């Protein structure tokens with residue numbers, strides 16, 4: 001069984017609030033009965049993509065002695081992300097016999113997303129074993145007027161690539177700051193909550209805003225016997 005803790009949108013900014021919320025997650029993971037096999041961080045690791053923010057992020061997660069599968073979000077900056085030792089921007093990591101394709105879906109200077117190097121993903125998925133496709137921006141509209149303007153575009157290319165590789169188990173992403181599950185290209189699309197904040201959905205209140213009072217949360221992905229089970233945990 002492969003067990004992944006999926007954490008997203010920490011937006012580390014040098015402030016105490018984010019340190020406290022991220023520390024709560026790390027402390028919780030350290031106290032688990034069974035240690036996770038890896039931690040997946042799906043972007044917006046830093047709030048302004050600054051070197052000191054990446055140093056703080058690395059410090060916060062250092063206590064967890066497990067692989068970190070990280071990729072950039074729209075708040076990260078490519079050059080600083082790589083300079084902090086978090087690159088390359090597109091990379092493959094294996095956890096046991098499960099492959100994680102970590103894809104850069106950012107467009108420098110913009111909040112919406114697009115996978116520039118779709119050929120790289122096509123190549124990365126050309127293996128026999130199970131594979132997860134991970135990036136920051138959800139590639140479809142999620143019926144939230146504000147967030148949908150900042151989603152990932154060009155999803156027809158991505159869908160074609162995923163459908164070409166039946167070994168893809170699921171797509172995992174962040175950016176939406178809300179625990180959400182849907183489907184894309186015939187597989188589950190599982191979105192992690194945001195550590196920094198939670199998006200207010202249109203049926204809750206009429207606002208484009210975020211809720212900063214919600215507790216931090218994460219999602220566990222358990223992959224066993226060919227089946228993915230995702231379990232959300234609010235801390």
Ligand SMILES: [Fe+2]
Nearest residue numbers: 009044175194
């Ligand atoms: Fe974010």
Ligand SMILES: [Fe+2]
Nearest residue numbers: 044073074175
């Ligand atoms: Fe984002």
